[in-house]
Amino acid sequence: MSRKDKIIDGKKIASEIQEELYSEIQVLKTVSPKKPGLAVILVGNRKDSQAYVRMKKKMARKLGIVDFEKNLPENISQEELLQVVTEYNNNPEVNGILVQLPLPKHIDEETILNAISPEKDVDGFSPINMGNLCMKGRDPLFVPCTPKGCIELIKRSGVNISGKKAVIVGRSNIVGLPISFLLLHENATITVCHSRTKDIAKEVKDADIVIAALGAPEFVKGDWIKKGAVIIDVGINAVPDKTKKRGYRLVGDVDFEGCLKNASKITPVPGGVGPQTIIQLMKSTVEGFKRQNGIKKLL
Ligand SMILES: Nc1nc2c(c(=O)[nH]1)N[C@@H](CN(C=O)c1ccc(C(=O)N[C@@H](CCC(=O)O)C(=O)O)cc1)CN2
Secondary structure (H helix, E strand, C coil), rough: HHHHHHHHHHHHHHHHHHHHHHHHHHHHHHHHHCCCCCEEEEECCCCHHHHHHHHHHHHHHCCCCCCEEEEEEECCCCHHHHHHHHHHCCCCCCCCCEEEECCCCCCCCHHHHHHHHHHHHHCCCCCCHHHHHHCCCCCCCCCHHHHHHHHHHHHHHHCCCCCCCCEEECCCCCCHHHHHHHHHHCEEEEEEEECCCCCCCHHHHCCCCEEECCCCCCCCCCCCCCCCCCECCCEEEEEEECCCCEEEECCCCCCCHHHCCCCCECCCCCCCCCHHHHHHHHHHHHHHHHHHHHCCCCC
């Protein structure tokens, strides 16, 4: 298999989904005078978070989703932030609410995420949606965007998940845990590795599907990969690089060149999982809009 055939083009898949969603929104216009609305709450001045929020706004506008934005100061109190969440919970024009993470240290993330109405929790991070994701036969209203995107990348690359052994490296609430449950619901056999796992390399060597989501640059090495394995790299790490204009380059949690040799499919960084986070958020907003307006099936 050629190098090109092995690399999952995340940007291309995201633009295919964008086109599908655009068409769906055009049809929605014929059945409802309302437009889907997404509220994004950003606290503080982190450059990376500001960039992600800009990307979300830009995509929403391209698709005809109305964006509501609140940029709040770093020192905002938890009570004031809760007030903003409540306002959006009560605003019928807002179908999805997202609080950009991470939050400043003085704010309790769990309290804020708990305050988002589960019906508008497009990130899928609220305890009700997370709880339903973790149970068999219970459909959460929303599923976290990055894990949802990983499943979509695997499926759209023609990989059958059922019966496969999937090894997830990382157990975060945002990615590692939700993707483990999504893969389990797709009938994969899952192993979740973390900092106390005795021999991560040994676990990965057995995997048909590897999900790397631990936030450590190029952690997963080429000689850990079983021939034919599918590798989904969720990590986005900036490593210093003086040859680059911005002084750094982005790498994933996987040693890309090393792992490419044995992999049958692999996502690059950038241009792999990242674009899914944005487009899946838009999909979830439209799903929320339809549910909240009693729109079931189109055409
Ligand atoms: N409330 C949330 N906060 C955060 C989430 C989330 O899903 N919900 N995820 C991440 C950040 N994130 C979106 O918020 C995000 C990360 C990366 C990308 C992306 O497209 N990355 C590009 C590279 C971009 C670059 O050049 O810097 C890529 O991988 O190709 C989009 C969104 C944490 N917070």
